[in-house]
Amino acid sequence: MKKAFFASPAYRSAKSRAFFIAVCLFSTAAMAPLFLILWELVEKGHRQFRPELFTHVAPTSMEAMLARISGEAIPGGILNGLTGTLTVLTIAILMAIPLGIWTGIYLAEKRGMLMARLVSSLSDLLQGMPSIVVGVIVYVWVVRPMSSYSALAGGVALAVMMLPMVVRSTEESLKMLPVSLKEAGLSLGGSYMSVVLRILLPSAFSGLFTGALLAISRVMGETAPLLVTILGAATVNWDISRPVSSVPLLIWEFYNDPNLVGLIWASSLLLLLAVLGINILAKSIASKWKIQ
Amino acid sequence: MENTVNTDYILELKDVSVSYGGGRNAVDKVSASVSPNTVTAIMGPSGCGKSTLLRAINRLHELYRDITTTGDIFLKGQSIFRMNPMMVRRLAGMVFQRPNPFPTMSIYGNVLAGYRLNNIPLSKAEKDCVVEKSLREVNLWDEVKDSLGKKGTFLSGGQQQRLCIARTLALRPELLLMDEPTSALDPISTARIEELILELKKEYTIVIVTHNMSQAARISCNSMFMYLGELIEFGPTKQMFTKPKDKRTEDYLTGSFG
Numbered sequence: 001m002k003k004a005f006f007a008s009p010a011y012r013s014a015k016s017r018a019f020f021i022a023v024c025l026f027s028t029a030a031m032a033p034l035f036l037i038l039w040e041l042v043e044k045g046h047r048q049f050r051p052e053l054f055t056h057v058a059p060t061s062m063e064a065m066l067a068r069i070s071g072e073a074i075p076g077g078i079l080n081g082l083t084g085t086l087t088v089l090t091i092a093i094l095m096a097i098p099l100g101i102w103t104g105i106y107l108a109e110k111r112g113m114l115m116a117r118l119v120s121s122l123s124d125l126l127q128g129m130p131s132i133v134v135g136v137i138v139y140v141w142v143v144r145p146m147s148s149y150s151a152l153a154g155g156v157a158l159a160v161m162m163l164p165m166v167v168r169s170t171e172e173s174l175k176m177l178p179v180s181l182k183e184a185g186l187s188l189g190g191s192y193m194s195v196v197l198r199i200l201l202p203s204a205f206s207g208l209f210t211g212a213l214l215a216i217s218r219v220m221g222e223t224a225p226l227l228v229t230i231l232g233a234a235t236v237n238w239d240i241s242r243p244v245s246s247v248p249l250l251i252w253e254f255y256n257d258p259n260l261v262g263l264i265w266a267s268s269l270l271l272l273l274a275v276l277g278i279n280i281l282a283k284s285i286a287s288k289w290k291i292q
Numbered sequence: 293m294e295n296t297v298n299t300d301y302i303l304e305l306k307d308v309s310v311s312y313g314g315g316r317n318a319v320d321k322v323s324a325s326v327s328p329n330t331v332t333a334i335m336g337p338s339g340c341g342k343s344t345l346l347r348a349i350n351r352l353h354e355l356y357r358d359i360t361t362t363g364d365i366f367l368k369g370q371s372i373f374r375m376n377p378m379m380v381r382r383l384a385g386m387v388f389q390r391p392n393p394f395p396t397m398s399i400y401g402n403v404l405a406g407y408r409l410n411n412i413p414l415s416k417a418e419k420d421c422v423v424e425k426s427l428r429e430v431n432l433w434d435e436v437k438d439s440l441g442k443k444g445t446f447l448s449g450g451q452q453q454r455l456c457i458a459r460t461l462a463l464r465p466e467l468l469l470m471d472e473p474t475s476a477l478d479p480i481s482t483a484r485i486e487e488l489i490l491e492l493k494k495e496y497t498i499v500i501v502t503h504n505m506s507q508a509a510r511i512s513c514n515s516m517f518m519y520l521g522e523l524i525e526f527g528p529t530k531q532m533f534t535k536p537k538d539k540r541t542e543d544y545l546t547g548s549f550g
Contacts, residue, residue: 178390178392180388180390180392181392181394181395182355183352183355183386183388184386184388184392184394184456185394185405185409186352186355186381187350187352187381187385187386187460188381188382188385188405188406188409188410188459188460188463189378189379189381189382189406189409189410189463190378190406190409190410191378191409194408194409194410194411195409198405198408198409199394199396199405199409202396203394203395203396205396
């Protein structure tokens with residue numbers, strides 16, 4: 001009698017329904033933090049999220065305090081952070097992407113060879129390296145010899161963090177190409193170089209581009225390695241041998257100053273939107289330019 | 293040259309063996325000669341070394357460690373191992389089992405891919421000429437002449453395969469190597485490729501691997517029958533199908549194994 005109940009279609013479909021509801025509930029719960037964070041940032045940051053944020057440098061503590069007392073919005077923006085982030089990211093991209101793509105080609109072509117396995121494991125290790133450690137190392141490598149904190153040092157630190165991600169995504173997207181593509185290119189009398197440059201890399205382009213974008217969005221919000229490399233600057237500075245600021249670094253500075261706390265939310269919102277935007281772009285490129 | 297070769301043959305295989313690192317040879321001491329403007333079919337059961345032999349002819353095995361080729365292969369009287377591999381592959385074009393047009397290139401670009409990969413500069417007029425001539429040779433011109441800018445991957449499987457043949461023909465190879473070119477295609481596309489092979493025979497020499505005996509009978513002048521890496525029998529197709537010399541050929545052709 002009991003056995004028959006557990007085997008009955010009604011019981012089994014009810015159980016299946018309960019399972020489906022649980023799946024929905026848990027996936028909603030997993031999404032909740034993102035929406036709560038977004039809501040919190042919009043609610044607290046919308047007042048400061050205005051054109052001035054993009055056109056003015058960060059205010060001093062005194063300016064902010066006066067505004068706070070009179071109940072106005074804090075004056076100024078994060079222009080010095082935006083330009084700093086732009087400079088540091090550009091340097092990191094110029095270093096990490098070519099190097100990462102070259103290494104990725106090597107790993108995809110020489111899979112299984114001892115040297116390739118070694119490089120691959122080291123790249124994994126590098127990916128797991130705590131970001132503050134990367135920062136301190138770059139401090140020793142770049143900041144001390146140049147005897148100045150600089151955008152260049154920050155760029156090197158972010159490049160080191162991006163490198164393993166670019167290597168891995170290049171390797172994976174090249175490995176997904178059918179081997180017949182390479183054989184067809186070589187069978188037409190192409191040299192190895194022209195087959196890699198004219199057939200394999202273009203065919204894997206969407207994967208390479210997506211990987212690069214995701215790597216950029218990952219390091220965009222990095223703070224720890226920048227603390228010990230770029231130091232921070234109160235003005236806009238385009239000289240890569242001098243200290244600069246960055247958006248996450250400014251957020252850290254705002255956090256440390258009770259008068260500036262109000263600017264945290266708008267800056268964080270901007271950073272989050274930028275990362276979100278890059279991610280959406282990467283996803284749409286991956287699906288649109290997909291090679292059949 | 294230590295070996296004297298008869299230049300009447302476009303392709304000569306001398307004791308060609310290929311091994312995939314240890315164990316039995318995948319191709320074992322195969323010797324054969326191919327005359328110009330003929331279609332030679334390589335037949336045999338799966339795993340007998342047909343494709344391996346074909347790939348030895350344009351030195352594709354060199355891309356992989358562990359694979360060693362011994363013996364000698366002469367293309368128009370010259371040993372391919374003393375030529376630059378890029379030159380060998382241009383002279384002996386290869387068509388693969390699955391159609392593999394380059395996915396980032398248009399139909400136009402695919403036909404010209406060989407010129408781009410070899411850094412051979414062409415004027416616009418020359419390019420148009422090569423594209424039209426090659427696509428006409430494979431009877432694809434009328435179907436695609438209005439969509440040359442479209443990606444090659446939008447074509448049907450059979451059209452893609454003809455595009456791949458056109459891509460190979462564009463470089464005017466001496467020899468056309470085909471590795472089961474119809475095994476991924478439907479019967480109608482297969483029939484069109486077979487007709488094409490018979491037409492191409494007038495200008496090219498073709499060596500085709502096939503597991504389909506009736507295809508070999510329909511299109512080839514000469515046939516090789518391979519079994520466990522050995523060349524069991526090589527001769528005119530008609531003779532092999534009517535009066536095979538070897539018991540194993542007869543068993544295979546009558547369906548006793550394979």
